Amino acid sequence: MSITETIIDIPMEHEKNVFGNYDTFVKIIEKTLNVTVVERNGEIKVVGNEKDVSRAISVFMKLVELSKRGNTITEQQVNYALSLSFDEKEKEIVEIDKDLICHTINGKPIKPKTIGQKNYVDYIRNKMIVFGIGPAGTGKTYLAMAMAITAFKNDEVNKIILTRPAIEAGEKLGFLPGDLQSKVDPYLRPLYDALHQIMGPEAFIKNSEKGLIEVAPLAYMRGRTLDNAFIILDEAQNTTPAQMKMFLTRIGFGSKVVITGDQTQKDLPKGTKSGLDVAIKVLSKIDDIGFSYLTNQDVVRHPLVQKIVKAYDAYEEKQKRYELMAQEQQKLSKIKRGIKAGKIRSNRYENR
Numbered sequence: 001m002s003i004t005e006t007i008i009d010i011p012m013e014h015e016k017n018v019f020g021n022y023d024t025f026v027k028i029i030e031k032t033l034n035v036t037v038v039e040r041n042g043e044i045k046v047v048g049n050e051k052d053v054s055r056a057i058s059v060f061m062k063l064v065e066l067s068k069r070g071n072t073i074t075e076q077q078v079n080y081a082l083s084l085s086f087d088e089k090e091k092e093i094v095e096i097d098k099d100l101i102c103h104t105i106n107g108k109p110i111k112p113k114t115i116g117q118k119n120y121v122d123y124i125r126n127k128m129i130v131f132g133i134g135p136a137g138t139g140k141t142y143l144a145m146a147m148a149i150t151a152f153k154n155d156e157v158n159k160i161i162l163t164r165p166a167i168e169a170g171e172k173l174g175f176l177p178g179d180l181q182s183k184v185d186p187y188l189r190p191l192y193d194a195l196h197q198i199m200g201p202e203a204f205i206k207n208s209e210k211g212l213i214e215v216a217p218l219a220y221m222r223g224r225t226l227d228n229a230f231i232i233l234d235e236a237q238n239t240t241p242a243q244m245k246m247f248l249t250r251i252g253f254g255s256k257v258v259i260t261g262d263q264t265q266k267d268l269p270k271g272t273k274s275g276l277d278v279a280i281k282v283l284s285k286i287d288d289i290g291f292s293y294l295t296n297q298d299v300v301r302h303p304l305v306q307k308i309v310k311a312y313d314a315y316e317e318k319q320k321r322y323e324l325m326a327q328e329q330q331k332l333s334k335i336k337r338g339i340k341a342g343k344i345r346s347n348r349y350e351n352r
Contacts, residue, residue, distance in 0.1 A: 005047040008057050014067040018060065025063070025078045029056055032082050055085040065094050076299075080114060083297060089115070101146045102153075105200035110146045116298035117143060124258055127290035129251070131236075131280065132260040134294025135313075140260040141234050145194040147258070148230040152212075157256065158228040159212045162191045163247075165238045166217040188215050191234060218243055227252035236261035236276040238268055244275030264316065 010018055019026050026037050035048030035056045046053050046060075059081045063073055071077070081093050096118045101110045112118040117139055123130045124147045132140040148160045192215060195204045207213040218239065233239075233247055236259045251257055261276040268274060283289050296310045 002050060003048065004050045004053055005045055006053055006057060008044050008046060008060060010044055010060065010064055014064050017067045017073050018063045020073065020075070020078070025073065025075070028075070028078055029059060029082065033059075033085075059085050062093050066097055069094075069097060071097065076113065080297070084115075101143070102150045102198065104198050105196075105203075110143070110198065112143065113139070114298040116292070116294045120292040120294060121147065123290035123292045124256070128255075128288045129248075129257045130259070130290045130292060131276075132258060132292050132294065133263060133276070133280070134292075134298060135262055135264065135296055137299040138294035139298070140262075140294065141190065141232070142194055144232050144258040144260060145191070146198055148232060149195075149198050151230050151256065157230045157254070159214065159230075160207075161221075161226060161229050161231045162188070162195075162213075162215045162234070163218045163221060163232070164188055164191065164234045165236075165243060166219070188217070191215050191232075218247060221247055221250050224250055225252045226250050226255055228254040229256075231255060231257045233257070233259045234261075236279075237263055237266045237274050239275030240268070241273055241275045241278040244279050248279070264312070 029035070030037055033048070033052045033056045035046055035052050037056070038045045038047065044060075046056050048056070059078075062081050063078065066077065067073060077093070084093060092115060096112055096115065099112055099118060099121065101112075101121065103109055112121050116134070120130070120132055120140070121143055124144065132144060134140060145162075148157075148162075151157050152160050192204075195213070195215070199207075204213060208215075218233065229252075231251070236244065238261075239247070248257075259276070259279075263274070263276065266274055280291065284291060296313060
């Protein structure tokens, strides 16, 4: 295996952004690709196996492009660029960055950050109903909210409706203080937080008072027809099949619907089917409905969250294998007992 070294040119004004504080990002690239990065006299040299060096240079160049476009490079972007480099798709990270949805109230751009998120956003643009399915931290609700606010500001819809099932995750609503609204508000807090961040508290209150933005528990949707609205159903894994059917049959003309959920985080009573699981089976062949599946590779929270999601996925997969093995073992035991019982009976007949 031959060792090669290549000198690359990273503009001084982008070097700190691309390298990270205390060269954190450089260390991640070195460790992942098994290369050495040396900075000397203004030159940046990458040393290692030819293929690994080529990957490292490509990742650095993509990060420089992102920096030139005004992005503050994050550890998540570095890790994602590295994961794409193994599939030789790292150029896509720059294409993804071009897709600007809107800005937060503080001027921060909201964009998809992974291929999965980009596909999800494209589904929302092109389909009437979209299911966004994936683990925590993949931006399902936040991106849907950004798309809803953009559609509202562009007069594509007349109102925004945000809803969640108020499922008791180990606690009883009746024991919470206050009136009904006070009891259900904690379940809707993530939706309020996203609205405040993207739209701003004042604009949210103003539009809420006019009835143009509505945040309510799913039970409040019964008996209504929702026309010309952008509707988001969050935490759909906690709906029952009846609730999901009720919600989907509320949709009127000119509306767009996004349904988000994580199939691994159900708070339903034991033995209750999830409305999300049933909807996936029932509706998967309807053309105007899109299903976007996000994975742990699309997690854009702290990098540790991605590792947590991956660890739980591996654990649950292992548990499934153990359960299948136990079931097979039980079947074999029953067959053996049946064979043994049959032999005993036949022996009795022979003795007669």
